[in-house]
Amino acid sequence: MELSQKTIHQINDLLDKKEVTVTEVTQAVVNRINAVEKATDAYLSLQTETALEAAQALDAELSGRAKKTPLEGIPYGLKDNMCTKGILTTCASKMLYNFNPPYNAEVYDRLSEDGGILLGKTNMDEFAMGSSTENSAYKKTRNPWDLNKVPGGSSGGSAVAVAADTAFYTLGSDTGGSIRQPASFCGVVGMKPTYGLVSRYGLVAFASSLDQIGPFTKDVEDCALVLNAIVGHDAKDSTSLNLKKIDYSQNLKQGVKGLKIGVAKEFFGEGLQPEVRKSLEDAIAIYKTLGASIVDVSFQHLDYALSAYYMISSAEASSNLARYDGIRYGFRAEEYSDLVDLYKKTRSQGFGDEVKRRIMLGTYALSSGYYDAYYKKAMQVRTIIKADFDQVFGGCDVLLTPTAPTTAFGIGEKTSNPLEMYLTDIYTVPVNIAGIPGVSIPCGLDNNGMPIGMQLLGPILSEETLLKTAWAFEHESGLTNLKAPLGTEV
């Protein structure tokens, strides 16, 4: 196996035994990028030279000491909506084509502190709005399992970089499934932590009450390592939880004996691809053999989650994106007659269609006379959905669902029908509404060889249980560090 194809913990074994250097590891990923990035287009910007320099400097240090942290010297990628001082942060939007933030996202600071080596910024749907990464203003990222298919979205670039071995791990953001759905489409592990567990400072906001940063990794063990590095209280984020830190690696391999895994029919409804259903049934069988008990649970109001999600997220987005007005930074229309015209032209030309659609939807939902019928009602639904989850988790420890109704669809297949595109998030959206954690792990391939994702959900702050449950399946099924049938010649 090429170095670039290994997991973080495998690389760490080699680094600890001094069998490889950080430079060799970094060079291996850079070579891999040079070989396949043209085909996958996972990155919006790359700093491979800087990464190699950092690797060499670190090697000089490591000759005299052991590694400080598991992520020290491990090359990674960041979704392009996380601010990186001195490195363009565009959100894949024309609006921020030249935006160089004078500050760092908290997660970037933490990873830098841990000695991580940033390879580049990954492609995404513009301002994280979308489910296929086709809404990027710059490029279309392709699924390494089939280059004619989408990688999912909005964190498509981050998912592909891990799936194509052009990063050992990446960070994405998940507002309604933007980590879990692309993880599912690309056959990697993707986790959305509990709302408030990871600081949002420096994450360009889409929908503030739903956004959460999380990792993409090649296996569950790596997911725990990255999670360990990025969670923790941040005084700069008022919604950040102030809790005692725990080591997610510690109880990872304890098994699932006696664990109650819930299955709800509401997650196995219309539109579910037969292979996805079959794959999940196989997974359930595996959990049974591992000593978990499977229980039937049910939801009362899940049907309303998607509508509520589009009301709340669009309302918040309409406000969060109002600051892009062409006055202080970013794109400004070249010709305009007065202030209002400057606003109109800048925003008409700077935003893509999907972003404009959501801004209009959100503005409408908050307008006087419509607020009660839309935004307020959606917030009431949110409370009911939370209560629904509370009741379900009264009867089980973990909920097992498909991550998405189907495997990856074709590029261009759903771009003309936004509603059909929105439906791809139907199983992921309720999780953000409730603020609970969820992880997507590979659980099989469909008839075309495309990865299928299984979503494991738990109550607030159940990350440790979720990772333990995910690891048990991964270990038993052998569905780990899957390799896409993408040319591996370097």
Place this chain on the structure above:
Amino acid sequence: MEYEIVIGMEIHIELGTKTKIFCSCPTEFGQDENTHTCPVCLGMPGVLPVLNEKVVEYATRAGLALNCEIAHFSKMDRKNYFYPDLPKAYQTSQFDLPICTGGVVGIEVDRVKKDIGITRIHIEEDAGKLLHESADGTLLDVNRCGVPLIEIVTEPDLRSAEEARAFAEKVRNILEYTGVSDCKMEQGSMRFDVNLSIREKGCEVLGTRTEMKNLNSFRALIRAVQYESKRQIIEIKKGHTIIQETRKWDDTKGSSSSLRSKEEAHDYRYFPEPDLVPIVLEPAYIEKIKSELPELPEAKKKRYIDEYKLPEYDAGVLTTTGVTARFFEEAVALYNEPKQISNWMMVEIPPLLKENELSMENISITPAQLVALLKLVKNNEISGNTGKEVLKEMFSTGKNPGDIVKEKGLAQMSDAGELEAIIEKIVSDNPKSVEDIGAGNDKAYGFLTGQVMKATKGKANAQVANEIIRAVVAKHLA
């Protein structure tokens, strides 16, 4: 037909916290443009606000001082609108759950006392400033972005420009006392919006109102109310209906003009601020702030009358501002002559402040220095008139009164021996006066006293001198 003016006010007060509401930039006024900013108050992509606890404390204090209920649970909301001085394109404010509700402030106009209801007080952030003067187009100064404000909203309880002014002054007085704001109108720390309507006297229903925004002096407040009430009455008399609108007051022209109608009014699309958590105040927290409230103007005035036996007028003047009251109290603590201190503070100090372009906030003498001066006068070491000169000198040099008296040789001559020699000579040199006195014309005493003052350059203790003059004249007549 008799008309009644109905006024409700919104008062914006900049809180005197050291740092801004959501970041640690300083709030200091009058600094170079765009020097007090950071990514947070500039609303750059991805940054998040953190509520300054002092803002909550100050708003609570203001609410308690204005007799409001303090909410145990309140929250911040976003008020969305586009304008270049608002970098986030929304103002973080409070909508349906403000921090204070239901207060009351007593005012007095023409000896009539009245309670003005306060509907609510909420916390919000200030916007930046557009500078239109430049030849390069409009420039933006964002130093003020994120300076914390409270907005005080009254019930429509005010009935005249005088009541509006009395209310505004009372609020300023109280807030300045509590230390939540310096309420400096010339720096924009206190600004008024006025909602005004007219109705027939005795009518229960409110008329259609107009709103005038950003009046930033008491003068503008009074003139705007007078102008707008007159305008509305004329319109009504003409049989026109009043249009609900926002009007802009032009203080130079002394008139207002329509800014935007109700139809053109902004839809602010308020919704709860998702980047901040609700403000939850424990009863103990509110009680603690209540217990720490300073003595407010009304209570202080009453105490000055009872404890220091000052006339009501003096007590009123001395309690107009917190700094004046503090100066007085420090002086009284050093020297228990409240009336003497009061006289000098009310009569002698104000013209000197004006002359030196100072105010009680940056007055150049200390209470201890004033007390030292008043003791010299009281003990007849200098005359009252000399005292006034010394005070003037103290203002311009900052020197202690004792030193000034010594340096300039201003001490009164009370030494009988020294004076006797001088008086003996004057009486001998003016036999005509002695004769006049002998003839029963006591006016001549005054002439002699004047001569003594002239000879001593006014330093002679008048009382002592007069006694000696009478003795010497008697001796000459004998």
